[in-house]
Amino acid sequence: MGTPIVVSAPGKVLIAGGYLVLDPAYSGLVVSTSSRFYTVIRAETSTTSRICVRSPQFTNATWDYNVSSVAAQVTVEPSPENASKNKFVHLALQKTITLAVEVKGASSVKDILSKGTDIAIVGGNDFYSQRAQLEARNLPRTLESLSKLTPFAYTGVELANVHKTGLGSSAALITSLVSALLVYLQVIPESSLTEGDNQGRRLAHNLAQYVHCFAQGKVGSGFDVAAAVFGSHLYTRFQASVIQPLMDDQVVPLFPVISPSNSEWNYNIGDFKLPPLTRMMLADVDAGSDTPSLVGKVLKWRQESRDTANALWTTLDSLNQELAKTLLQLSELYSRNEKAYIDVVTHAASLSASEWSTLTMSKDPVISAFVKVRNTTESIRGKMREMGTLCDVPIEPIEQTKLLDACVSLPGVIGGGVPGAGGYDAIWLLVFDPPGSSEELPSERVGGLWQSYTELDVSPLLASESMAKGARIEKLADIAGLKEAVGSA
Numbered sequence: 001m002g003t004p005i006v007v008s009a010p011g012k013v014l015i016a017g018g019y020l021v022l023d024p025a026y027s028g029l030v031v032s033t034s035s036r037f038y039t040v041i042r043a044e045t046s047t048t049s050r051i052c053v054r055s056p057q058f059t060n061a062t063w064d065y066n067v068s069s070v071a072a073q074v075t076v077e078p079s080p081e082n083a084s085k086n087k088f089v090h091l092a093l094q095k096t097i098t099l100a101v102e103v104k105g106a107s108s109v110k111d112i113l114s115k116g117t118d119i120a121i122v123g124g125n126d127f128y129s130q131r132a133q134l135e136a137r138n139l140p141r142t143l144e145s146l147s148k149l150t151p152f153a154y155t156g157v158e159l160a161n162v163h164k165t166g167l168g169s170s171a172a173l174i175t176s177l178v179s180a181l182l183v184y185l186q187v188i189p190e191s192s193l194t195e196g197d198n199q200g201r202r203l204a205h206n207l208a209q210y211v212h213c214f215a216q217g218k219v220g221s222g223f224d225v226a227a228a229v230f231g232s233h234l235y236t237r238f239q240a241s242v243i244q245p246l247m248d249d250q251v252v253p254l255f256p257v258i259s260p261s262n263s264e265w266n267y268n269i270g271d272f273k274l275p276p277l278t279r280m281m282l283a284d285v286d287a288g289s290d291t292p293s294l295v296g297k298v299l300k301w302r303q304e305s306r307d308t309a310n311a312l313w314t315t316l317d318s319l320n321q322e323l324a325k326t327l328l329q330l331s332e333l334y335s336r337n338e339k340a341y342i343d344v345v346t347h348a349a350s351l352s353a354s355e356w357s358t359l360t361m362s363k364d365p366v367i368s369a370f371v372k373v374r375n376t377t378e379s380i381r382g383k384m385r386e387m388g389t390l391c392d393v394p395i396e397p398i399e400q401t402k403l404l405d406a407c408v409s410l411p412g413v414i415g416g417g418v419p420g421a422g423g424y425d426a427i428w429l430l431v432f433d434p435p436g437s438s439e440e441l442p443s444e445r446v447g448g449l450w451q452s453y454t455e456l457d458v459s460p461l462l463a464s465e466s467m468a469k470g471a472r473i474e475k476l477a478d479i480a481g482l483k484e485a486v487g488s489a
Ligand SMILES: Nc1ncnc2c1ncn2[C@@H]1O[C@H](COP(=O)(O)OP(=O)(O)OP(=O)(O)O)[C@@H](O)[C@H]1O
Pocket: 055, 057, 086, 087, 088, 089, 121, 122, 123, 127, 159, 164, 165, 166, 167, 168, 169, 170, 171, 173, 216
């Protein structure tokens, strides 16, 4: 068996721009996470072109597919013996193979698939709640405990019953699977996924967006797939009409629509990353909310109260843009004068935000920028709460307000909020992460608060921001626990 193709894709956190990002007139600030999905593809040595997809973290999660072809039409059919269905995986296979046949020709694709294919898919532990695993091992809900769990741990349940944490498992799964298949079927070169923005990466993006929309039965904003492909960025959505001709599954060629040269793909990936020496922290608050029903109510309110909604969204959008600009400016200030930046972070890390002005360097541009980040995140929270009240939707419900207020008043916490659609799901924080500090780190202070918090059931996630820009080629041996998790074919 040759070297496997391994492609990973990160999860996402929409730190600003929830709801607004559904409208191409506005943008969303999305951070990609160090927690990733991995797809490992290997050729088998059999005599049939069967494709076996395995998700070893779940029970009854092996799906066999038969590949058949009539002329240039290749069909992927789930085996009747499969113990469960996986629409997302099935569609990813069908659509990617169809596109590959269009681009490379049927004989090239059939040749690559002729001896059978083994595909293993795993997601980082953060994608699924680890509460049960921690309890079973009698471990407290801390980052330290999470780091002791086996990577890609077995969940003990079927996929349909897993408790997801909101990091965008389906978008990361589809992106890693579609991208890995495009490489395996030689539609795009490996370099597409080792280099930054390029045509191959864009092809993977467009196809993953389409497959994800098709599997979900609706066209969302797509920020989650965009984060999985491109990493952290400022996202402006594509117009839904670009994939509309393919959404009713009429047999039309995919490539003319999916191709990166189709100018109807008008999404924009703006530059964005979190500042140096800060750390994003995430916690799942376990009450869970139903995003589609929140979205439905917010959009209905926007229809019915156009003027109020537009005024609120315009204010929110300028705050979101301000946040993006100031966070980026901090990276620039770091590269201009590293020492001055490190001094500020080191000092401010042990002070509460109200004390930052007491620093001798309080007129410093780095301090001013962090103060602006703080004030802007607080204003965004205020406006999101206002929207929640106006639509009667719990975007930042009182329980989360209390938790966030307690977090952002801790020394070293810069700001935070409710990610994405909000609603009893999760919180995100940005904290200082000073180098070589002997004092308690802000992340440790936050961890302590979360552990002792009783009003909500707070469970931290290990993820921080992924510095790698989106989907990428990996080496099986380089990822701790991956070889063991995917086992042998
Ligand atoms: N490890 C996996 N292996 C195979 N398929 C998976 C895996 N994880 C998720 N999926 C697919 O993704 C689907 C879940 O998609 P859904 O849109 O409900 O989640 P999501 O909104 O992306 O979740 P979250 O954002 O909370 O992670 C599953 O039904 C399954 O088809």
